[in-house]
Each structure stands twice: as C-alpha cells, then as structure tokens.
Amino acid sequence: MIIKHRQDMKAVGIKTSLPIDAADSFIEFEAPKPQPSGRELLIKIHAIAVNPVDFKIRQNSAKDTVLDTPKILGWDAAGVVEAVGDQVTLFKTGDKVYYAGDITKAGSNAEYQLVDERIVGRKPETLNDVEAASVPLTALTAWEILFDRIRVSPVKDKGKAVLIIGGAGGVGSIAIQLAKKIVGLTVIATASRPETADWVKTMGADHVVNHKDLVNEVHKAGFTHVDFILDFVDTNGYWDAMAELIKPQGHIASITGSGQPVLLNKLKNKSVSFSWEFMFTRSSWHTEDIAEQHHILNNVAALIDNGTLQHTLQQTLTGLTAENLKQAHRLLESGKTIGKIAIRL
Structure with missing residues (x-):
C-alpha cells in the first residue's frame, strides 16, 4: 500500500x-x-x-x-x-x-x-x-549505564565483577567491551546457546553463564556476589536472582522497564543502589x-x-x-x- x-x-x-x-x-x-x-x-x-x-x-x-x-x-x-x-x-x-x-x-x-x-x-x-x-543506540545505552548511572571508573573499579544479563544482544555486546577494555572489570555474561556463548567470549567476557539457572551458574563460575549487575532482558524476571547475587553496597542498573512494581525493599539490607537507564x-x-x-x-x-x-x-x-x-x-x-x-x- x-x-x-x-x-x-x-x-x-x-x-x-x-x-x-x-x-x-x-x-x-x-x-x-x-x-x-x-x-x-x-x-x-x-x-x-x-x-x-x-x-x-x-x-x-x-x-x-x-x-x-x-x-x-x-x-x-x-x-x-x-x-x-x-x-x-x-x-x-x-x-x-x-x-x-x-x-x-x-x-x-x-x-x-x-x-x-x-x-x-x-x-x-x-x-x-x-x-x-x-x-549509536547500543553504544550510548551501554556507555550511559556504566559511566552515567553506575559511574564505574578504571581507577576505583578495575578488577571488580560485573554480571551482564543479555550479553549477546546489541547493548550487551557493547557493554561487555566497555566494561572489559575501558574499565578493566571482570565480566560475567549470560548466554544459553553455543553460538551466543561464543559471541560473548569474542566480545571479551571472562565467564559465560546460563541465564536459565542464574544464581547457581554464577556460583559455579566462582562468584558468591558480584559488584555490579546490568540487566538488558527482564527486570522483574531476574529480580530475585539479582537481589541474591548483588554484593552489599553494590549497584544494579536496568534498561528494560517493568509493567509491575519493582520490589526495591529486597535491596535494603544490603544498601544496594538501583538505577534505570533510558537512552532517550x-x-x-x-x-x-x-x-x-x-x-x-x-x-x-x-x-x-x-x-x-x-x-x-x-x-x-x-x-x-x-x-x-x-x-x-x-x-x-x-x-x-x-x-x-x-x-x-
């Protein structure tokens, strides 16, 4: 037409x-x-x-x-x-x-x-x-979530661990590179298929975990807690896992929004920060x-x-x-x- x-x-x-x-x-x-x-x-x-x-x-x-x-x-x-x-x-x-x-x-x-x-x-x-x-869109989103929302820097954060949920997507692919190559973070990225696991490794991920059993997978990779979590998939869908995995005084940031209230009280006892990122x-x-x-x-x-x-x-x-x-x-x-x-x- x-x-x-x-x-x-x-x-x-x-x-x-x-x-x-x-x-x-x-x-x-x-x-x-x-x-x-x-x-x-x-x-x-x-x-x-x-x-x-x-x-x-x-x-x-x-x-x-x-x-x-x-x-x-x-x-x-x-x-x-x-x-x-x-x-x-x-x-x-x-x-x-x-x-x-x-x-x-x-x-x-x-x-x-x-x-x-x-x-x-x-x-x-x-x-x-x-x-x-x-x-542009993925780079701006990844840059803003890391440097404007969580405010990571190579000076104070090099070597700390970041969990990136949705590592093979457009934003995740850039976020892995920025976190690893610019900040020097230890990057844990989710992927559930061989081709996506290969991709996130190519982008620079140090560890690849399956999002279908996120808590156990991160523990198996050798981490009890992580300093930062970037959610590029589903805030509420992974909320319990993120609340369990985040380090006390850590920072979670998400781009995905939520149709339901986010239970921020789950972060209170750990004094965890939470941020939304919206590139627009x-x-x-x-x-x-x-x-x-x-x-x-x-x-x-x-x-x-x-x-x-x-x-x-x-x-x-x-x-x-x-x-x-x-x-x-x-x-x-x-x-x-x-x-x-x-x-x-």
Whole structure:
C-alpha cells in the first residue's frame, strides 16, 4: 500500500499497531523532505539499524487507532549532513555522521531526517555506513549505564565483577567491551546457546553463564556476589536472582522497564543502589547536558578507529522497503538475534 503525498522523500512507517506478518504492518509512502532550523541537521540517510525499541513502539504506539499521517520509526542511522539550521556550530554540510535520534521526533526509516546536532556524532572513519549505523543506540545505552548511572571508573573499579544479563544482544555486546577494555572489570555474561556463548567470549567476557539457572551458574563460575549487575532482558524476571547475587553496597542498573512494581525493599539490607537507564532521556527532556551524547558518540568513534571497540553488525539487508523492515522486526521479535541488523538504503 502506497500513500501519496508531495513527492520529496520516501519513508516507511505505520498507521496502526499490527502483528509483523500483517500486510500493512509497515507501509511505504512519500513525505515532504524536512528543512532544518535552529540546531537541527538535515541528514541524508545512507543506512539504518533496528533495535528492540523499534518493534516495541510499533506494537504499542498506535493501538486501537489509525493515524492520519504514518509514524516513522527507527533510532539508528548513518549518513551525511545535507543542510544545517541557523544555530548549528558542531557540523557543516558534507560531514559524515551517525546517531540514535530522538524518540519524540520522526525516526530514521526514511531518506532524510532532522536531528539536533547535540545528539549526533562524527561517523567512525574505519566503518562503512551499515557498520556505523549499527553502533549509536547500543553504544550510548551501554556507555550511559556504566559511566552515567553506575559511574564505574578504571581507577576505583578495575578488577571488580560485573554480571551482564543479555550479553549477546546489541547493548550487551557493547557493554561487555566497555566494561572489559575501558574499565578493566571482570565480566560475567549470560548466554544459553553455543553460538551466543561464543559471541560473548569474542566480545571479551571472562565467564559465560546460563541465564536459565542464574544464581547457581554464577556460583559455579566462582562468584558468591558480584559488584555490579546490568540487566538488558527482564527486570522483574531476574529480580530475585539479582537481589541474591548483588554484593552489599553494590549497584544494579536496568534498561528494560517493568509493567509491575519493582520490589526495591529486597535491596535494603544490603544498601544496594538501583538505577534505570533510558537512552532517550536527554533528548526527550532537553536536559542541560544533552550535548553529552555528541561527546559520547565522538569518544566511541575514536575507540572504534583505534581498535579498542568493534561494531556488532551481524546481518545486512539492502533497500528501504516495508518488506525489509518487516524482516528485521521479525528477526528481533524472535529473541534469538546476535548483535545488530542493519539496512543499507
């Protein structure tokens, strides 16, 4: 189904929340090419990547309604700055960039996108477009959860143990690398299949444990308690195990949210800290430190270019089409993907 508008750019979006195999779960349409103002960059997109947040928003943002204008999803992209707003100072036309965008604005599943320059970074020089597009959201999330929420540092935390639940996913794959290579933590990562176990070892995990019997598996690996726990899968599903495994005065952080109250009283006797991480907080609320994401992405690019970090792209599709977005979402919804999936426009 093609919805005709002024023929300025192609986009793929949704008008209602449907199962991924429904005929119109994604639709291709034409939309006006936007024009930048203020601190906005107009970016010609060369590649995009998909994340679990994409299918969660597709499933929930247009329930029991049909939108007049299709909603464009997508929160990972690499491309070139085509035009700049009148207040832009960080970039110029022709700069190669990568970014995760703003969940409150139109997404990256389009030929062009407006993005605030303060949440955009310079593309790693050693990566091609699809490789670069696979990095921003997961790198920002992993960086923020470690350095902004738990506030680990090589000076005070080198050698301490971190348990990463969901080590083979996009965020987990970057978090393992940052924890091991930047901070010097002892990394315990969960994986339940041979291929995922091999992957987290490649990323730098010191120990691999099966999440299906988490407490016993961590104990078998030689740890009574761990200093930090990063949950990238299911906060309440692993809550009892995390409360048991966390060291007194340790820190748990999660990205997954919860439909039910989290029983924080289970952490009281250990004086354990708990933090949420949401990568879109800075852009959604225009926090005073919103430009920190620009600096994080530039730091990540430098770490990639000097060989410290590696991208986690595992599968590439070609073409901005409804069918390719369906395929990418279908794979993510299976819960069995390793690393990232990207689409070359």
